[in-house]
Amino acid sequence: MFLEVNNLNKKFNKEHVVEALSFELEKQKTLSILGKSGCGKTTMLKMISGLVNPDSGNVFLDGNEVTLLKPEQRNMVYLYQEDLLFPHLTIFENIAFGLRLKKINSKAIKDQVDQMAHSLELHNQLDKMPHQLSGGQRQRVSFGRAIIINPSVLLLDEPFGSLDSGTRQRMQSLFKNLTREYKITSLFITHDLKEAILMGDKIGFMQNGNLHVYESKQDFLNDPTTGVNQEINFWKSLQIEAGSELKNTINE
Amino acid sequence: MFLEVNNLNKKFNKEHVVEALSFELEKQKTLSILGKSGCGKTTMLKMISGLVNPDSGNVFLDGNEVTLLKPEQRNMVYLYQEDLLFPHLTIFENIAFGLRLKKINSKAIKDQVDQMAHSLELHNQLDKMPHQLSGGQRQRVSFGRAIIINPSVLLLDEPFGSLDSGTRQRMQSLFKNLTREYKITSLFITHDLKEAILMGDKIGFMQNGNLHVYESKQDFLNDPTTGVNQEINFWKSLQIEAGSELKNTINE
Amino acid sequence: MYKNWRAYVLPFLVLLVLFPFTYLLFLSLSGAWYYPDVLPKYFGLRNWRTILSSETGLLQSFLMSTGISLAVAIVSTLSGFFISKTVYYHPHKRILNLLAYLPYILAPVVFAACLSYFFLKLGLFGNVTGVITAQFLISFPYALIFFSSFWNERIKNYENLVSTLGGNTLDRYFKVLFPLAKGLLLVCFFQTYLISWFEYGLTSIIGVGKVQTITIKVFMFIKEANYFYGALSCCLLIFPPVVLLYINKKYVFKKIA
Amino acid sequence: MKILERPLLKNKTSATGILLFIVLGVLPFAAAFIYALLYSFGLVGVISSGFTTEFWVSVIKTGSFFKSLGYSAAIAGIAVFLSVVIALWLTLKFKSALENKFILMMVYMPLAIPGLATAFFIIQLLAKGGFLSRISYASRLINESNEFPDLVNDNLALGIILAFLTMIIPFFMLLFLNVYKNERIEDLRILAYSLGATSRQVRNKVVLPILLKKTRVLIALYFIFLLGSYEVPLILGQESPQMISVLVIQELKQYDLDKIPEGYVVAVMYTIIVAIAAVFLFLPRKREQYV
């Protein structure tokens, strides 16, 4: 297995936030993770990326233990839940940040960033400073900054939470393409069921500090506790409510 | 009309962000607003609440022009898109903030905050400082702090963006109940179609700096550009894909 | 009315700030200014000529002072910045913070009096190294505490962000921490520079009057009876930092406002 | 924060950092203190003749130490309080003006005046024979220099306090400006407004608490710094009571060499008292971890 997490534990004061958490993930797969707010998702990602130290447990990447390595030695990128842009850098420089660290030549950086900005629909915003952007724009910058460096593992903490559905869809396919193209393995935290289903090769559900990974998507769809059925019912009822007129529209 | 917005305009540098924006809203109604990321939603709310000055145009509240009033004189509460908590106050004090301003006695404040914290599912977190909370928890604090003071107008900028679907649903009904009970008029920005439909008495769609408010929900559902049909199709296809097994689950 | 009031206060404050500089310069050019005259009977360069001719080696003193102060400011600002990070992120930062205050409890002159024994033993008496070390000992804690307010959760997140994007320690400092702390670094640099530039009591004890910084050279006159020379000495002390400030103004002010 | 991230790595850098901190920040102080302590009991010093408590007894008996400490604390307290108030007021009132480079330069400039020069200037300006007195005389407000009010070397330490104010107000302004920016106070201020706060409430419940909590360490530092200041009270103070450093140095440099240990007694007592006070002041209670 490419990524293995063994029996991770974390307490804050007396609160057991992550408890005996274990799972595995194959290379180039995406694991979508759902879970109630405050259940420990962010803490888990931070432990995997090395930003928070687990009280116990291990993390293996490609067979090597990385539990105690520095974040920068893991070749994993953690994408913060809040859009944490560098306030002293322009949007261009924010996106280029990881590339600059690699001392790639400026011309190449410019090309890559411009292309990424196009995909992110941010090509008009490159000269702005972070505080001049809208919430969704900031989130996209943050996403672009992480993915542009083609990390072997990408840990995403609700990367598209502030996007409208259209933009969100385009970002989702961007993500899909890039992970495929660059063979990226990823964990993808989201609160959106649809997104979880679309993005994940596998789906995990986190509860009480523990992560349950479903054998297959079907298992997930079959689990009554996930809320999928409510969702389906909602849209179904809407269809009925909207009547034939809507039905026509849909079937066009 | 309780809230009237007339021909608002706002430019940032040369970017026309809000252009000739007008709409009206009746008392005690909620207007859901959808729109592409970066289309000007936040800017609009900030102008209505007085946090950003419009280049031109007027805002009327209950017949009185408020365009040039300071934010604190408008009796509107604007709920930031990013969770902006007071870093020097505990969660309890963050929620209590607006009540303390009103010089309500401590006992009453404690009761109200405790009750609100329960509804927000934050009763265990009251003694923490903001940086110790998860993203969704912070968002709920921010929401609770705004709604606890029963403002006559509430402007919400994606209040539930970081919540899992279960929590989100409970927060939605909390919102519904409170607006009904306290006769709150509100603008509700969201990227979630379902939420827009559920929360709004009316639904608006913002595009090119302009807001189009649909006459009825039906009109909205019938509009092919909103993305509703894709959503319905998705869940429908899921149902088909999942086959009979899933169907049973759903119909249970 | 409200607006008007403010429009007057600001120019007044500016005049208030400029007044001492102008007045001291004026006084240094004056002579024969007896009570109750509002203006002096003599105005010219006499005092300056007298002092510049009797104080040989003023230029060397000036250069040496600049060197000492730069060394002290750079070393204490940087070490204060780095060490304050470990101190204020440390689990026992409450105790450490308390310890950091201790050097302040003794006034520098008293501190010097108590430390001179050790400096003598270490051969740090009467030489530039000793003076730099001694001045560092009082400016370092200052810098350390100065940066305490900088370190917080958000800064930590930014730092982590660089790491997760593949940046090493150097990147963390040069790409994020230094730029974010630039304003504070500059203020601290300036303050520690001034602590060193103006330090008299400690320098005179540890330097035994042999390390003749510009301050040592001219402070005597301030304390003497002749206030025209006193004013002149003030000018010699004050104007170099002001010029420094002016030259760096573009650089200093960009990040602070 | 209880959370120790990545202990192995942290411990190495952390250990070096803490070690440097102890060596550079704590050790010299400890050495100086122990030296003073030994001196005060007659255990070191060229004219020492073995352990004795006579110097302690003598200092405690005369009581000038306690008077001096109280006097210093009052002056430093008043000066710090006024500086904070004035600096806050100026910073908040003129926040937008302070973005102007020239105005900002005006805030920086006073930092370039050392305490001794400030004291010197204040004497030239405010003494009975000073500039203001001459102007008052010329405009017939007074008929002789003696009628000019007592503003330096005076009972109320007005001159000292004024000097302190001019020295630290600019510093506090720069500090507040920085914190204002770093802590996103502008955003939080607007947020508070929208929650219905009046200007006054925004100031008292958001802006000031955040500014003060973030800077209280430095404010306390300046209190201690003023408490122990030397040059300014030396020039602008009166002979009795005197500020504490002036007293210590006077004792250390006194003509009667046999009494020098009394200076160290004063220094030791002062250090102990302020250290105890510092424990109460700076050891923040666990709950207030936002610093």
Place this chain on the structure above:
Amino acid sequence: DTKRTTLDLENTDWETLVDSTSGKTVNFMMWQGSPVINEYINNYVVPTVKERYGINLQISGGQGPEIVQLVIGEKQAGIAQGQVDMVWINGETFFQLRKLDGLWGPFVDKLPNSKYINFEDPFISVDFQQPVNYMESPWSISQFALFTDTLHVANPPKNLEELERFVKENPGTFTISNDFTGMTLLKSFMAELGGSPKSLDGKFDQEKYDRLSAKLWDFINRNKKYFWKSGETFPKEQTKMKQLFASGELKIAYGYGEGGIEENVRSGLFPNTVKGYAWDNGTIKNSNYLGILQNAPQKAAAMQVINFLISPEAQLKKASPESMNANMVLDIDRLPEAYQKLYAKTKTRKYGPSMDDLKEHVIQEPAPEYMIKLYEDFRTAVIEK
């Protein structure tokens, strides 16, 4: 290196002694607060000793207390090779350094130029009622005097009775500096209360001190409400008092060096109507000295420098009112004739009195204990009262 530098003065003649001083660096610690003194040292003494003897004379700033602190510190730390070779001191510091055994010597009788000094003169050979014993070389001699602006005060007080009347008529214009200078004035007052200029001569006498000081404190406390700041505080240093005089707050001030006003008038600090004058019962006269520290690394070179400083040439230059304006410590009659002629031609002072003017009113410096007691009691009996 811990090797103690010693010189065998007994068995070495001057030529051998100074033979190897060329190229040596001598550290001279002195008070540097006056441009005319600095001018004399920096532009005359330093280049001259360099040129003539090849000695690098380094000046470091510091006076009595700093010197004493340094000696105490180095003694404690057992420093054999000290930082400073020679020092400029007066009786107060001499007393302290003797107590600390910090001075090296006797060496003065070895200096060739010491032959011009009259060691019979008690104002030279006795410092604070202590025999100098060639442990320090006299450098200048001076007398204490008072001064006033004759434009405003035509008849300044010359005894305690007149002073009492004066302060009542001119409240706030007289004070006593709480330092060496002020205490020296108090000693003169005490001598007056004792009935004669000689009343404090001899060893310290506790009974005499108690009796006279009681009278003195009574006089001061009775009148201090008419002093500067109503006697609630006193200037810490004599320089402060001079500033107050210069700015017009005080009408009478005083100091060593016959008041030390010549330079102040010349530089424009005091108006040219300021004149020094004598006190009826006399004021203290004494010398100030150059000493070599016990652990001085360059004792021979320091001797060479001191020998130069007491040479007729250097002394004559220093005596000029336009230079340091310090009285020669040399006996005119012993000088070579050429220098006697030159001396006769030196300009006289315009503003300060000469020592000749004051010679009728001379008091010898009393025993050091008087100073110690006065310091302490002035604080407890006057300032803190």
